[in-house]
Amino acid sequence: MDLDIEFLSRLQFAFTIMFHYIFPPFSIGMGLLLVIYESLYFFTRQKIYESITRFWIKIFAANFSVGVATGIVMEFEFGTNWATYSRFVGDIFGSPLAAEGIFAFFLESGFLAILLFGWDRVKPGVHLFATCMVALGSMMSAFWIVVANSWQQTPVAYELAVTADGYTRAVITDFWGVVFNPSSMVRFFHVIVGSWIQGAFLIMSVAAYFIIKKKNLEFAYRSFTLALIVAAVSALIQPAIGHYHAQVVGEYQPAKLAAFEGLYKTQKSAPLSIVGWTDPDERKTYGIEVPGLLSFLLYNDFEAEVIGLDQFPEEDWPPVAQVFQTYHLMVALGMLFIALSLVSLFLLYRKKLFETRWLMKLFIPMVILPVVANQAGWVSAERGRQPWLVQDLLRTSDGLSKSVTAPEVLISLTLFFIVYTLLFFVWLYVLDREIKHGPEDYEHGAETYQHRAERMDPLEKFIK
Amino acid sequence: MDFNVIWYIIIGLLLVGYAILDGFDLGVGILHLFSKGDHDRRIMLNSIGPVWDGNEVWLITAGGALFAAFPEVYATAFSGFYLPFMLLLIALIFRAVSIEFRSKEPSRLWRNTWDRSFSIGSMLAAILFGIAIGNVIIGFSIGPDKVYQGTFFDLITPYTILTGFFNLSMFAMHGAIYLNLKTEGELQKQVQGWIKRTYFIFVIMFLITTGATLYLRPEMVANFSFGMVELPGAYHALVEKNQTIISILAWLIVVLNLLSIANIPRTLAKDKPMQTFISSACTIGAIIGLFALGIFPNMMISSLSPDFNLNIYNGASTEYTLRTMFFVAIWGFPFVFAYTSLIYWTYRGKTKLNESSY
Numbered sequence: 001m002d003l004d005i006e007f008l009s010r011l012q013f014a015f016t017i018m019f020h021y022i023f024p025p026f027s028i029g030m031g032l033l034l035v036i037y038e039s040l041y042f043f044t045r046q047k048i049y050e051s052i053t054r055f056w057i058k059i060f061a062a063n064f065s066v067g068v069a070t071g072i073v074m075e076f077e078f079g080t081n082w083a084t085y086s087r088f089v090g091d092i093f094g095s096p097l098a099a100e101g102i103f104a105f106f107l108e109s110g111f112l113a114i115l116l117f118g119w120d121r122v123k124p125g126v127h128l129f130a131t132c133m134v135a136l137g138s139m140m141s142a143f144w145i146v147v148a149n150s151w152q153q154t155p156v157a158y159e160l161a162v163t164a165d166g167y168t169r170a171v172i173t174d175f176w177g178v179v180f181n182p183s184s185m186v187r188f189f190h191v192i193v194g195s196w197i198q199g200a201f202l203i204m205s206v207a208a209y210f211i212i213k214k215k216n217l218e219f220a221y222r223s224f225t226l227a228l229i230v231a232a233v234s235a236l237i238q239p240a241i242g243h244y245h246a247q248v249v250g251e252y253q254p255a256k257l258a259a260f261e262g263l264y265k266t267q268k269s270a271p272l273s274i275v276g277w278t279d280p281d282e283r284k285t286y287g288i289e290v291p292g293l294l295s296f297l298l299y300n301d302f303e304a305e306v307i308g309l310d311q312f313p314e315e316d317w318p319p320v321a322q323v324f325q326t327y328h329l330m331v332a333l334g335m336l337f338i339a340l341s342l343v344s345l346f347l348l349y350r351k352k353l354f355e356t357r358w359l360m361k362l363f364i365p366m367v368i369l370p371v372v373a374n375q376a377g378w379v380s381a382e383r384g385r386q387p388w389l390v391q392d393l394l395r396t397s398d399g400l401s402k403s404v405t406a407p408e409v410l411i412s413l414t415l416f417f418i419v420y421t422l423l424f425f426v427w428l429y430v431l432d433r434e435i436k437h438g439p440e441d442y443e444h445g446a447e448t449y450q451h452r453a454e455r456m457d458p459l460e461k462f463i464k
Numbered sequence: 465m466d467f468n469v470i471w472y473i474i475i476g477l478l479l480v481g482y483a484i485l486d487g488f489d490l491g492v493g494i495l496h497l498f499s500k501g502d503h504d505r506r507i508m509l510n511s512i513g514p515v516w517d518g519n520e521v522w523l524i525t526a527g528g529a530l531f532a533a534f535p536e537v538y539a540t541a542f543s544g545f546y547l548p549f550m551l552l553l554i555a556l557i558f559r560a561v562s563i564e565f566r567s568k569e570p571s572r573l574w575r576n577t578w579d580r581s582f583s584i585g586s587m588l589a590a591i592l593f594g595i596a597i598g599n600v601i602i603g604f605s606i607g608p609d610k611v612y613q614g615t616f617f618d619l620i621t622p623y624t625i626l627t628g629f630f631n632l633s634m635f636a637m638h639g640a641i642y643l644n645l646k647t648e649g650e651l652q653k654q655v656q657g658w659i660k661r662t663y664f665i666f667v668i669m670f671l672i673t674t675g676a677t678l679y680l681r682p683e684m685v686a687n688f689s690f691g692m693v694e695l696p697g698a699y700h701a702l703v704e705k706n707q708t709i710i711s712i713l714a715w716l717i718v719v720l721n722l723l724s725i726a727n728i729p730r731t732l733a734k735d736k737p738m739q740t741f742i743s744s745a746c747t748i749g750a751i752i753g754l755f756a757l758g759i760f761p762n763m764m765i766s767s768l769s770p771d772f773n774l775n776i777y778n779g780a781s782t783e784y785t786l787r788t789m790f791f792v793a794i795w796g797f798p799f800v801f802a803y804t805s806l807i808y809w810t811y812r813g814k815t816k817l818n819e820s821s822y
Contacts, residue, residue, distance in 0.1 A: 065564035068517060069557040075527050079542025080549055086542075087610075090535020091781040095789055098532040101525030102796030109521045110803030113514035114810060117820050121810055164778065165610065175788045401543035403612040412550040419554055423561060430568045 003406035006397050009081045012413045016073050018375055019420050023067030025374050028142060028192060029199015029230075030060045031135030034115075035128075036226055042128050046457055047442050052223050053131075054119070055439035056203065061116055062430050066423060068109075073416070081409065085389055085399030092158060092172045093148055096179070100144035108137030142195070143188050150184035152390045153381070154252040157181065160393075170393065182252055186245045187381075193234045193241060194377065197337055198370035200231035205367035206435055208360040219439050221354060225459050228348065232341035238334055243297060249384075250298045253391060254307040255316060256384035259323040261285075261294055263308040270294040270306035275328060280320040283309075318386045327380040333373035340366070348462055467786035468776040469702060471533040472763070474793060476756045478529060482522035483593075483752055484638075484745045489516040491639015493559060493586025494632065495658055496579060504651050505579060509563060509822045511646035511815040515807060516563065520556070532789050536610055536779040537763045544604055544612025545596060548619060552592045559585035567822040587632060594631025597755065598624035601681055603767035610774060623676055630669040634748065637662035641728070641744045644737045646815045656732065659740075663728055670725070684758035688714040700761035700776075714757050721750035 034056055041049035075097060078086050086093070114122055114130035122130070157177025158170045172178055207224035210216045250257040257263075262278030262285030263270055269292035276287015292302035309317055340362075347353035354360065389396040489512040499508050512519075531538045542549060562582035566575055602623050605614040640658040647655050677684060686695035687703055690711045703710055724746035731739040759765065763779055766772035780786065 062564060062568075065517075065560055068520075069560040072520075072524055072527075072556060073553050075524060075531075076542060076549055076553055078531065079527075079538045080546050081543070083539035083543035083611075086531065086535055086539040090531060090538065091785050094528060094530075094532030094535055094538070094781070095785060095792070098525065098528035098789060099792055099796075101521060101528040102793060102800065105521040105524055106518065106796075106800045106803055109518035110807050112517060113807045117514050118810070119820055120818060161782075165608075171782050172785050172788075175784075401539075401546070402609075403543050404546045408546050408616070411547065415550065415554055419557060423557070426561070426565060430565055433568055 003410060005404070005406040005409060006400060008406055008409040008413060009400055009404075010396065012081065012409060012416065013077055015413070015420070016070065016077065016416055018378070019424070020067065020070040020074055021375060021378055022371060023063050023070065024138065024142065025191075025195035025198040025371075026063045026202055027060065027067055027199075028135075028138045028195035029197065030056060030063070030202065031131075031138045031199070032196055033199060033203060033227055033230060034060060034131050035135050036230070037223075038128050038131050040226075040458070042124055044457060048218055048222060048457075050442045051219055051439040054442070055219070055434075056223070057115060058434050059202075059206070059431065062427060062434065064112065066427050069423075070420070081401055081404065082389075082399045083401035083403070085394060087167075088169050088394050088399070089152075089390060090169070092151060092170055092178055095172070095175065096144045096148040096151075100141055100148075104137050104141035104144060108134055108141065111137065139192060142191055146188045146191055147179050147181070147184045150187050151178050151181050153187075153385055154181050154183040154248070155390055155393060170390070183245075183248050186241065186248055190238070190241050190245050190377075193238045194370070194374045196234040197231055197238070198374055200227040200234065201337075201363075201367045201370045203227040204231065204363050205365070208363035209435065210438070211354055211360050212357065212364070216438050222457075222459050224354075225348065225462055228341060228344055231337065232345050235334070235337040235341050239338070242331070242334065247298055250306070253385065255309065255312045256318060256323070256381075257298075258307060258309045258312075259318045259320045259384050260327040260380065262320060262324045263294070263306060265310055266305065266308040268295065268305045269303050270308075272297065273328070275332070276324075278321050278324045280317070285324070316387060318384045323380050323384045326376040326383070330373050330376040330380060333369055333376070337370065337373075351462070465702065467783060467790055468780050469761075470790060471529075471780070471786055472756070472760065472776045474790075475526060475529050475533065476752065478522055478526035480749045480752050482519070482526055483748050485519035485522055486516070487635045487638045487748055488512070488642035489519055489639070490586045490590050491635040491637070492643060493582050493639070494590060494636045495639055495643070496583040496586070498658065499651070499654070502575065503817075504654075505575075506567070506817055506822060507647060507651060507815050508643065509566065509582075510817060511643060513563070513822050514811045517560075518804065518807060520560075529789075529793075533781055533786055534763060534774075534776070534779045535781055537774050540604075540606060540610050540612055540764060540774060540779075541596075541600075544606070544614070545599070545619065547616045548592050548595060552589055555585040555588040555592070557585075558582070559589065563822065590632045590635045591628040594628035595619065595624045597631070598627030600759065600764060601627070601677060601684065601755070603765040605768055606764060606766035606772045606774065607768065608772055610772070610778075613768075623680060626669075626673055626676060630673040633662060633666045633669045634751070637666045637728075638744045638748060641737075641740050644732075645741055648814050659728075659732060667725065681758075687711070687757050687760055688718075703760070710757075714754070717750050717753045717757065720746060721754065724750060 034053060037049055037056065038053045040046070041053055078093075111130040111133040114127060115134050118127050118130060155170070157172060157174040159173055160168050161171040162168055204224055204227045207220040207227065210220035211224070246257065246260070249260070261270070261273060262276070264283040264285070271289035271291045272293035273285060274288045274290065276285055276289070278285040295304040295306055296302045298304065298306060309320065344353055344359065347356055347359070385391060387395050387397070389399045492508055492512050496505065496508055499505050527538075530541075558581045562578040562585065566578035566582070569575070598621075599619055602621065604612055605618065607613045637659065640655055640662050643655045644652065644659060683693060683695055686693045688711055691707045724743045727743040728740055728747070731737075731743060761777075762773045762775045764774040766774075781789075
């Protein structure tokens with residue numbers, strides 16, 4: 001068999017990044033909820049919120065460590081597998097990575113130490129501050145990494161320069177132009193809100209499990225309610241961000257947008273497909289379509305012309321079918337999250353949510369779907385950019401390392417596959433153990449915290 | 465002094481920070497299996513528990529800074545060093561998750577498995593770092609297009625294996641000296657025994673490695689030589705202009721190195737663990753300083769021709785990036801030092817086990 005180094009390197013990158021991308025959204029989403037839970041503990045002085053905060057910190061820690069461990073791989077892979085690409089973009093792309101290290105990772109890892117081990121070492125206010133800093137750090141880390149990625153999607157503020165050795169590379173002309181490139185902010189918010197949904201669904205899943213098992217009910221009700229509010233707010237604002245994001249894609253990466261919708265012909269009043277399937281050979285898309293809606297969504301005009309794939313040479317097409325399906329999967333799941341959280345909020349308001357057993361049972365496996373949605377969004381964004389590694393500047397096939405051979409990549413890919421599979425099952429096992437063990441009751445009062453007064457519980461009226 | 469030189473120094477400082485900080489937690493990992501019993505092993509793990517993650521960030525930031533400031537060096541080194549770096553990643557992954565997962569299950573099999581993967585991961589990482597540095601000293605077969613032309617097996621030579629084990633011995637000693645700060649009672653006595661043994665091995669390895677380096681690469685002393693030894697390839701204008709000052713500085717580092725090595729047994733005997741730790745940190749800093757001065761202004765040396773060397777100019781980003789990132793670093797580092805000091809201050813003193821321990 002002839003080993004294709006490009007295929008192997010891409011497979012390795014896809015595998016390592018998709019595995020890595022399971023964990024940071026959990027950390028970002030749970031980080032926000034930890035801040036909320038611990039603030040409630042700090043301001044209401046109710047011990048139940050100490051149990052809640054400390055239990056979720058344990059789950060957070062297991063996630064976080066796998067996220068960190070698999071994250072270093074990503075930074076290394078640019079140099080190991082994509083050295084030609086690194087030479088081409090190094091002047092630009094390395095800066096956000098370095099900034100991520102300086103501004104985000106040090107902040108995160110420093111305060112993580114207090115978050116995980118600080119209960120008996122620091123005052124409650126300092127601990128809450130540390131929790132906020134870890135949550136902030138995880139978002140800042142997402143910011144810089146999204147900036148780096150977005151520049152590849154919508155490159156600006158650069159010029160092409162020929163080096164002394166006679167090859168061309170992209171050279172930065174304006175640092176803030178790169179940071180705030182046309183797609184970075186909208187993509188950042190899209191990723192963050194997607195992460196909040198994913199983190200909130202994890203918490204709801206575990207809480208629903210306790211409710212079904214009739215264990216730790218006080219704990220579960222409160223955890224669930226707050227996570228549900230975060231999920232509902234996030235799910236509702238996500239379509240607005242997604243909509244604006246699609247407009248940016250339409251403006252800067254029309255081929256990707258055409259692939260999202262399976263639009264082969266440039267046309268006026270372009271339809272939006274709700275569900276369907278696309279056949280790149282026949283150049284046809286079948287399914288339920290709403291005429292004119294795509295034009296309206298992109299240009300606020302039902303008649304507007306939308307660029308189709310026919311405007312691009314076929315070798316510049318992304319893999320249309322994959323992009324179409326992953327994009328539609330993401331959108332459909334987004335709609336499902338809205339419906340589900342609205343129904344749940346309504347039942348919560350009627351004080352029936354936690355008695356609705358079928359819904360609670362549904363929430364347990366539901367944690368997988370936001371992960372799928374985030375991965376699908378990532379795949380449609382990255383596959384939609386192909387065949388470009390840097391949009392219209394560098395092809396993926398031209399970015400490989402010249403000194404690395406296919407067998408070497410095969411060895412490393414196999415190693416990663418084995419290690420990550422093992423890691424995944426160990427992670428599941430550890431989570432399962434922690435969940436089965438359940439939260440602790442922190443009744444030893446004086447030792448951990450001076451309770452001045454047990455104040456009103458703000459969630460009381462929703463759950464009782 | 466231009467921004468290329470400044471970035472060479474910044475990356476050097478990041479590496480010194482990494483080697484001193486992650487050096488001791490890798491060292492604790494290397495020694496982990498020598499400790500017996502669950503209690504002692506938990507003390508070992510928890511002595512680095514709150515800080516190892518932050519220590520590793522120095523490596524991540526050094527990698528990011530290398531990519532930003534010297535992308536050609538980053539690309540050549542990382543792709544040329546493909547398989548060793550992949551092994552390093554796997555080692556670091558195992559190490560990281562072993563620390564986190566070990567405590568989750570009391571079963572002996574479970575704990576022994578994670579103890580082993582923690583320790584082997586730490587040893588492998590220390591050796592691979594040493595091999596990498598050894599290759600930079602001895603030179604890679606870098607061709608005219610800045611691309612590494614050799615294979616995996618060219619990277620593993622007797623000299624690079626020597627530097628790999630030299631680094632292993634240095635981190636093991638440094639880890640033991642750190643543990644001396646964090647432990648008490650029986651375990652501390654055992655740790656002090658480890659310091660003596662690892663110190664002895666380290667000194668022997670140091671002498672052999674220094675001798676081998678000077679024999680194989682006499683030009684490593686060019687920047688130390690007041691202009692008496694020729695450096696093949698480009699001489700840096702800064703060195704030429706300030707030959708005397710730089711050579712004096714270099715010799716001061718040599719003296720610092722020797723004094724701090726000698727100070728380790730002295731402070732150990734006087735039972736001043738903090739001073740022992742500072743001495744061993746200075747030793748590591750000085751050794752990296754000597755290495756950095758030895759190859760300056762090159763960053764990667766081609767064994768094929770000095771013309772193909774990657775130096776701080778032909779490997780660098782543009783002036784604009786270097787300048788912008790310099791200001792980013794200036795803004796960021798006070799914060800970094802603030803959090804790092806805060807964490808080390810919060811977790812000062814002997815390691816005690818409690819319910820949030822591993």
